[in-house]
Amino acid sequence: xxxxxxxxxxxxxxxxxxxxxxxxxxxxxxxxxxxxxxxxxxxxxxxxxxxxxxxxxxxxxxxxxxxxxxxxxxxxxxxxxxxxxxxxxxxxxxxxxxxxxxxxxxxxxxxxxxxxxx
Amino acid sequence: xxxxxxxxxxxxxxxxxxxxxxxxxxxxxxxxxxxxxxxxxxxxxxxxxxxxxxxxxxxxxxxxxxxxxxxxxxxxxxxxxxxxxxxxxxxxxxxxxxxxxxxxxxx
Numbered sequence: 001x002x003x004x005x006x007x008x009x010x011x012x013x014x015x016x017x018x019x020x021x022x023x024x025x026x027x028x029x030x031x032x033x034x035x036x037x038x039x040x041x042x043x044x045x046x047x048x049x050x051x052x053x054x055x056x057x058x059x060x061x062x063x064x065x066x067x068x069x070x071x072x073x074x075x076x077x078x079x080x081x082x083x084x085x086x087x088x089x090x091x092x093x094x095x096x097x098x099x100x101x102x103x104x105x106x107x108x109x110x111x112x113x114x115x116x117x118x
Numbered sequence: 119x120x121x122x123x124x125x126x127x128x129x130x131x132x133x134x135x136x137x138x139x140x141x142x143x144x145x146x147x148x149x150x151x152x153x154x155x156x157x158x159x160x161x162x163x164x165x166x167x168x169x170x171x172x173x174x175x176x177x178x179x180x181x182x183x184x185x186x187x188x189x190x191x192x193x194x195x196x197x198x199x200x201x202x203x204x205x206x207x208x209x210x211x212x213x214x215x216x217x218x219x220x221x222x223x224x225x
Contacts, residue, residue, distance in 0.1 A: 004161075035215070042205070043162070043215035059214070090161050106152070107213055109161030 004110035012116045013081045021076040023091030031094045032074035036087040081117045089113045122206045127220040130196045138191040140206030155202040
């Protein structure tokens with residue numbers, strides 16, 4: 001069972017370079033998310049997508065763009081990388097739309113992408 | 119989303135029960151309480167969730183206070199593999215994670 005797959009797992013970028021983190025889920029989930037985690041910190045939400053074709057900003061969206069390419073895929077792009085974006089990035093998905101309060105909303109995470117900007 | 123408060127760290131002996139507390143005093147009536155854990159160098163994984171009643175699954179038990187302002191994750195018998203950061207999260211839209219509780223398990 002693949003679940004949520006992220007690529008690449010490790011990447012080193014120079015300041016000002018651009019790159020895209022790819023994420024795909026095979027669980028037919030409606031909602032997808034991108035979080036970042038800095039050392040000793042909790043997870044902070046960057047962007048999320050309730051369904052194909054929709055995206056919304058989270059807590060820390062500056063410096064990032066996202067694309068919900070289809071129901072399976074949700075990519076995160078850094079247009080001009082900065083050292084402050086050095087972090088571990090996690091993609092996640094959930095079955096129901098995140099406004100569903102009836103059943104709760106379990107989130108499934110990928111294994112993370114370690115990004116260093118020098 | 120409702121804010122949660124957890125201790126920064128806790129320690130347990132192997133094979134002892136562990137009670138991880140969480141306060142969520144501003145939780146709304148329809149917000150679920152979720153627990154996730156993050157093993158070293160891995161993404162968070164779902165542990166358990168509940169609304170009002172206590173819940174059990176193969177990983178843990180969740181005890182929810184009657185007023186829903188607090189909850190406790192119970193690991194019945196801690197193993198070394200349970201050493202992780204445990205996150206208590208409430209709300210739905212979408213889930214907002216704090217810093218969690220770092221659980222250390224001593225052999």
